[in-house]
Amino acid sequence: MDKFILRNVELWYNDFKALKDVSMDVERNSITAFIGPSGCGKSTLLKSLNRMNDLIEGCKIMGDFLLDGENIYEDIDVNMLRKRVGMVFQKPNPFPMSIYDNIAFGPRTHGIRSKYKLDEIVEKALRDAAIWDEAKDRLKKSALSLSGGQQQRLCIARALSVSPDVLLMDEPTSALDPISTSKIEDLVMELKKQYTVVIVTHNMQQATRISDRTGFFLLGELVEFGDSEQVFSMPRDKRCEDYITGRFG
Amino acid sequence: MKKFLRKKPADLFLSLFTWLCAAATFLVLIFIIGHIVINGAPYIRPSLFAFRYNSDNVSLFPALVTTVMTVMLSLIIAVPVGVFSAIYLVEYAKRGNRLVKLVRVTAETLAGIPSIVYGLFGMLFFVIWMGWGMSVLAGACTLSIMILPLIMRTTEESLKAVPDSYREGSFGLGAGKLRTVFRIVLPSASPGILAGIILAIGRVVGETAALLYTAGSIARIPGSPMASGRTLAIHMYALSSEGLYTGQAYATAVVLLVVVIGINAMSAYMAKKIVR
Amino acid sequence: MIKSTAKTERIMQGVFTLSALAAIVAVGLICVFLFAGGVPAMAEIGVLDFLLGMDWSPRDTPPSFGIFPMIIGSIYVTAGAVLFGVPIGIFTAVFMAEICPKQLYKILKPTVNLLAGIPSVVYGFFGMVVLVPLVRGLFGGNGSSMLTASILLGIMILPTVIGITESSLRAVPGELYEGAVALGASHERAVFAVVLPAAKSGVMAAVVLGIGRAIGETMAVKMVAGNQALLRMPNEFLRGVRTLTANVVIEMGYAEGLHRESLVATGVVLFVFILLINLLFSAINRRGAK
Numbered sequence: 074m075d076k077f078i079l080r081n082v083e084l085w086y087n088d089f090k091a092l093k094d095v096s097m098d099v100e101r102n103s104i105t106a107f108i109g110p111s112g113c114g115k116s117t118l119l120k121s122l123n124r125m126n127d128l129i130e131g132c133k134i135m136g137d138f139l140l141d142g143e144n145i146y147e148d149i150d151v152n153m154l155r156k157r158v159g160m161v162f163q164k165p166n167p168f169p170m171s172i173y174d175n176i177a178f179g180p181r182t183h184g185i186r187s188k189y190k191l192d193e194i195v196e197k198a199l200r201d202a203a204i205w206d207e208a209k210d211r212l213k214k215s216a217l218s219l220s221g222g223q224q225q226r227l228c229i230a231r232a233l234s235v236s237p238d239v240l241l242m243d244e245p246t247s248a249l250d251p252i253s254t255s256k257i258e259d260l261v262m263e264l265k266k267q268y269t270v271v272i273v274t275h276n277m278q279q280a281t282r283i284s285d286r287t288g289f290f291l292l293g294e295l296v297e298f299g300d301s302e303q304v305f306s307m308p309r310d311k312r313c314e315d316y317i318t319g320r321f322g
Numbered sequence: 323m324k325k326f327l328r329k330k331p332a333d334l335f336l337s338l339f340t341w342l343c344a345a346a347t348f349l350v351l352i353f354i355i356g357h358i359v360i361n362g363a364p365y366i367r368p369s370l371f372a373f374r375y376n377s378d379n380v381s382l383f384p385a386l387v388t389t390v391m392t393v394m395l396s397l398i399i400a401v402p403v404g405v406f407s408a409i410y411l412v413e414y415a416k417r418g419n420r421l422v423k424l425v426r427v428t429a430e431t432l433a434g435i436p437s438i439v440y441g442l443f444g445m446l447f448f449v450i451w452m453g454w455g456m457s458v459l460a461g462a463c464t465l466s467i468m469i470l471p472l473i474m475r476t477t478e479e480s481l482k483a484v485p486d487s488y489r490e491g492s493f494g495l496g497a498g499k500l501r502t503v504f505r506i507v508l509p510s511a512s513p514g515i516l517a518g519i520i521l522a523i524g525r526v527v528g529e530t531a532a533l534l535y536t537a538g539s540i541a542r543i544p545g546s547p548m549a550s551g552r553t554l555a556i557h558m559y560a561l562s563s564e565g566l567y568t569g570q571a572y573a574t575a576v577v578l579l580v581v582v583i584g585i586n587a588m589s590a591y592m593a594k595k596i597v598r
Numbered sequence: 599m600i601k602s603t604a605k606t607e608r609i610m611q612g613v614f615t616l617s618a619l620a621a622i623v624a625v626g627l628i629c630v631f632l633f634a635g636g637v638p639a640m641a642e643i644g645v646l647d648f649l650l651g652m653d654w655s656p657r658d659t660p661p662s663f664g665i666f667p668m669i670i671g672s673i674y675v676t677a678g679a680v681l682f683g684v685p686i687g688i689f690t691a692v693f694m695a696e697i698c699p700k701q702l703y704k705i706l707k708p709t710v711n712l713l714a715g716i717p718s719v720v721y722g723f724f725g726m727v728v729l730v731p732l733v734r735g736l737f738g739g740n741g742s743s744m745l746t747a748s749i750l751l752g753i754m755i756l757p758t759v760i761g762i763t764e765s766s767l768r769a770v771p772g773e774l775y776e777g778a779v780a781l782g783a784s785h786e787r788a789v790f791a792v793v794l795p796a797a798k799s800g801v802m803a804a805v806v807l808g809i810g811r812a813i814g815e816t817m818a819v820k821m822v823a824g825n826q827a828l829l830r831m832p833n834e835f836l837r838g839v840r841t842l843t844a845n846v847v848i849e850m851g852y853a854e855g856l857h858r859e860s861l862v863a864t865g866v867v868l869f870v871f872i873l874l875i876n877l878l879f880s881a882i883n884r885r886g887a888k
Contacts, residue, residue: 125780157780166773169796178791179781228777235781334785340697343689344706350753351709354716354724361727365627406617414614420677425618426878428625433773434807434876435628435869436814438843445850446631467624500607528717531816531843535850559817560838562723572727575720586715590708 074142076101076239076262076269077122082136084117086129086291091117093293095136099239099286104261104270106284106301108277110316113290115273123158123270140239156183158239159232164248165224167216167231172208175216175227179235194234201267202230203260220251226260233268240264242272246279247258258283277317281305289313355387362572370573375541380561380570381510382577384543388458388551392537393526395462395547396469401519403466404473405508411474412481433471437532444536447589452525459547461537468532469522478520517592524585527578530555554578628869636866639663648863656829656849656857667829671744671839673868673870674815674832675823678748679755679812684805686752687759688794689842691804694760696789714757722797722821726749730822739836742824747839750822751815755808762807766800766886767793781841799886803879810875814868816843842868 077099083093088165092114100102105224107115116125124145126132138145145154145278156179168175183193195206195212199205204226211218216227225245232240246254261283274280280287288298289310297304297313308314331336372381407425415422444464454460484507494504508515538550539560553559558578561571640648643663652665694706724829734741769791778788794801824838825848840848846861846868853861 108685123780125776128776128779152782152784155780160780162773162777162780164773166777168774168777168792178778178783180780182778182783182787182791231777231781265754329786330784333784336786336790337681337697340689340693343686344693346686347690347713347756348706348709350756351713354721358720358724403617403620406614407620410614410618414611415618421618424620430880431625431873431876432621434810434814434872434879436810436872438814438815438816438846439628439632439865439869439872442635442846442850442862443628443631446635446862447627451631455708467628470621470624498607500610522626524715528715528719530717530719531847534847555717558717558723559719562719562726562821568727571723575723578717579703582683582715582717583712585605586708586712590711591779 075099076141077271078137078139078142078218080137080139080281082118082121082134082138084114084121084126084135085131085133087131091123091293095287095293095295099269099271101269102265102267103281103285104265104272106280106287107271107273107290108275108280108316109290109296110289113276114293115288115290116243118290119271119273122239122241123155123160125155125160127151141278145248157237157242159235159237160241161225161229161232161243161245163244165228167219167224167227169215169217171213171218172216172227173212175231176180176234179231183235184248198230198234199227201233201264202226203256203263204230220253222249223254224250225253225257229257229260229264233264237268239269239271242270244273244275247275254279277305289316291316331403336593346528355579357532358575361569362384362574362576365573366576367537370570373543375555380567382554382557382574384541385552385554385574386577387543387556388537389527389555391458391544391547391551392462392465392533392553395459396466396526397519397522399463399466400469400473400522404470405477405515408474408477408481409508411478413499413507429471429474432467433475435468437468440464441535442534443467444532449536454548456536456538456550457548458537458544458551460535461553462547463543464532464536465526465529468529472522473515473518473526476521477511478517480514480518482505483539484510484513492527510539513592513595517589520585520589524582524589527553527581527585529553534559554581612877626759632862632866632869637858639856639863640866642856643860643863649862649867652829654845656853656860661857662800664847665842665864667708667827668830668840668845669865669867670837671823671827672841672843672868674744674830674835675747675751675819675839675841676809676812679751679834679835680746680805680809682749682752683755683808683812684759687756687804687808688722688763689797691760691763691767692758692789692794695764696793710757710760712841713753718754718818719821721750722818725818725822737836740838742838744823744830744835744837744839747819747823747841748835750818751812754815754818755811757812759808760806762804763797763801766797766804769800770796789837799882803882803886806875806879806882807852810872810879813841813871813875814843816847820844820847842871 074096081095082092082095107113120126121134143149172197176198177191180194181193199208204223207223219227257287264270284301287301287304289296289314297308297310305317308317347512369379370381371383372379373383375381375384411422416463444460448454448460448463449456488506488510489502492506533553533556539552539556540550541552544551561567632817648663648665650666651662652666653662655662694703729746730741732745733746774792774796775788778792821840825840825844826838827840828836830839842864845864850861
C-alpha cells in the first residue's frame with residue numbers, strides 16, 4: 074500500500090479556495106517533489122500532511138488523507154501524527170539552545186528521559202543527517218553558532234530524532250548556498266532508503282535530480298503527477314510543459 | 323472542555339496554571355477597584371467639592387485645582403523639551419552620533435529613577451537652592467523632569483513610525499527640513515505623541531513621593547505658582563494617614579481612580595489611532 | 599507659519615539640539631545635588647558606620663545613623679515582591695501571548711494597563727484598609743509587616759513584568775513554535791520548552807525592571823510596612839520593616855542638619871542601587887539584541 078493516499082482534497086483559507094480536488098498517492102521510500110509557481114498550493118498541501126495547517130486560523134479542510142490507511146484528521150492524535158510525519162522548514166529554525174538539546178527535544182517530548190538512550194538517539198540522528206562529524210565536538214554549544222547549511226542539517230537531524238516514517242521538506246534549500254544545497258540533496262537521496270520524503274521546491278533542477286515522482290500544481294490544482302522522468306521530459310499537460318520550459322510564471 | 327480532557331497531565335497543569343495566574347491578575351484589579359468604589363461612592367457628596375477645604379467637609383476641590391495647575395505647568399516645560407529632543411534624535415542626529423547615545427542612556431536612567439529620589443532632588447534644587455520654597459512651581463518642575471523620558475520615548479517612537487516616503491515627498495516639493503518636520507512629520511505623529519502626553523498626565527496625577535517635599539501639602543487653592551498646594555494624590559495620602567476620614571479617603575480614591583482610568587482610556591484610544 | 603529660511607533652519611536645529619541636552623543636564627544636576635547633599639553626611643558619620651550601622655536614632659544624643667536595617671529591609675521587601683509578582687506575572691504574560699482566546703485578550707490587556715495606571719497612594723490605601731487587616735486576621739501580628747508590603751509590591755510590579763514578558767514572547771519568531779509543534783510537541787510543551795526559553799533575556803529584563811520598581815516604591819510601602827527601623831531576619835516576615843524609601847519620606851518632614859543630610863545620603867544609596875539595576879537592565883537588553 075502507498076504511504077499517503079489523498080482523495081478529493083479541498084482546502085479553504087476563509088473564502089479563498091487554496092486546493093481544488095487534489096488526489097494523489099505518495100509511494101513508500103521514495104522522494105516525491107511538489108513544484109509550481111508560488112501561491113499554487115504546493116506548500117499548503119505539504120503542510121496539511123502533518124496538519125500544520127491547523128495553526129492557521131480560518132483554514133478548513135475536506136477530503137480524505139490516509140496515512141498507512143488511517144485518516145490523519147480523524148483516527149490519529151495530532152501530536153502522534155506529527156511524530157510520524159516530520160517536517161523541515163524553508164528557513165532553518167534551530168531552537169536557541171545547545172545542539173544536543175535541539176536534537177533531544179523531540180525524544181524528550183515523547184517521554185524519553187534516560188540519558189543513555191538520549192545520547193544514542195542524538196548521535197544516530199546527527200549521523201543520519203550527515204552532520205555528526207561537524208557537531209560531535211561541540212554538542213553543548215549553541216545551535217545558533219552553526220552556519221546556515223549546518224543549521225538546516227541540524228533541523229533535519231532534529232526531525233529524524235523522533236524516528237518518523239515520513240519527512241516533509243518545505244523548500245529546504247531555498248535559503249542556502251550552492252554547496253550546502255548539494256550536501257542536503259545528497260542527504261535527501263540517502264534518507265529515502267529509510268524514510269518517505271515529500272519535498273516542495275522552486276528549483277526545477279533539484280526536482281529533476283532527486284525526485285522519483287513529481288506533482289505540478291497550478292492555482293490550487295494538481296495539474297500533472299507522475300514519474301519525474303516523464304513529467305520533465307514529456308509532460309502531458311500544456312501548462313506543465315510551459316512551466317518546465319520556462320515560458321510560464 | 324473535551325480539548326482539556328485529552329491533554330497530558332503535565333500540559334493540563336501548565337495550562338490551568340496560566341489560566342489561574344491570569345485570573346488572579348484580573349481579579350486583583352477588579353477587587354481593588356470594586357472595593358474602593360463600593361466603599362467610596364456613598365461618600366461622594368457635594369460638600370466634598372466645596373470651594374474651601376476645612377476639617378469638616380474635607381473638600382478635595384482645592385486639591386483638584388492644584389492638580390490641574392501642576393499638570394499644566396509640568397506639561398508646559400516637559401512637552402516642548404521632550405518633543406524637540408525627540409525631533410533631534412530622529413530627524414537631525416546622524417547615525418552613530420555620540421551625543422545620541424548619551425541622550426538615550428541618560429533618558430533611560432531618568433526613566434528608572436524612583437519618584438522619591440526626584441522628590442529629594444526637587445527639594446534640594448528647586449526648593450532650597452533656587453529658593454522657591456515649597457511651591458506648585460517647584461513640584462511641577464520636579465515632575466517635568468520625571469515625565470521627560472516618557473514624552474521623549476513616545477514621541478521618538480511615533481516619529482520613527484512616520485514613513486520616510488512622507489519626508490521624501492515633502493523634500494521633493496522643495497520644502498526645507500524644518501517645514502517638513504512641522505508640517506508633515508509632526509502632524510502624522512501627533513496621535514502617538516498625544517498618547518504619550520496623556521500617559522504623562524496620568525503619572526503626574528498619581529504622583530505622591532516626588533511632590534510631598536517640593537509642592538508641599540497645604541490644602542488651599544494656591545494663589546500663584548509660587549504658593550504651596552497639595553495635589554489630589556497628596557490629599558489622598560494625607561487623608562489616609564490621618565485616619566479620621568476613612569470614608570472621605572475612599573471617596574477621594576474613587577475620584578482619583580476615575581481620573582486615572584479616564585486618562586488611560588484616552589491614551590489607549592489615541593494609541594489605537596496610530597495603528598490604523 | 600514657519601519660514602524655512604536658512605537662518606531659522608539653523609536656529610531651530612540649535613533649539614532641538616539644546617532640548618536633547620536637557621536629559622543629560624537633568625541627570626547631571628540630579629547626581630551633583632544628591633551627592634553634594636549626601637556625601638558630606640556620609641563622610642561625617644563614617645561611610646561604614648552609615649552603611650553597616652545597626653542603629654538608626656537620629657534624635658538621640660549622641661545620634662546614630664546606621665541604615666543597614668533599611669538596606670536589608672529594602673532587599674527583603676523587594677525579594678518578597680519578586681517572589682509573589684514574578685511567577686504570576688510571567689504566567690499571565692504567557693497566557694496573554696500564547697494561550698488566551700482573542701476575546702479574552704481584549705479584556706485582559708486593558709486590565710494590565712489599568713493596574714499600571716493606578717497611583718501608588720491608592721495601592722497603599724488599599725493595602726492599609728484591606729491587606730493589613732487580612733494579614734493580621736490570617737497570621738496574627740499587627741498586620742503592617744514585611745509580608746504585607748511584599749504582597750502589595752508584588753501586585754504593583756505585575757504590569758511591568760507582564761508587559762515586558764508579553765512583548766518579548768511575541769518577538770520570538772513563529773518558526774520556533776512551528777518547529778516544536780512539527781516534532782509532535784503539544785501546544786503547552788512548545789510554549790514552555792521552546793518559546794519561553796527563547797524569550798529568556800526579555801523575561802530577565804522584565805524581572806530586573808520589576809525589581810527596580812519595587813525597590814524604588816515609596817508611598818505604598820510606607821503605608822503598609824510598619825516602618826520600624828530594626829534589623830529583621832527573613833523568618834520575621836510578620837513584623838514591621840522600614841525601607842530606604844520609607845526612611846526618607848517619613849523623616850524628611852521634620853529633619854534638620856545632619857539628620858536631613860543623612861536622609862539625602864539614604865537617597866544616594868537608593869540612587870546607586872537603582873543605577874546598578876539600570877546598568878544590569880541595559881546589559882541584559884544589549885545581550886538580548888545580539
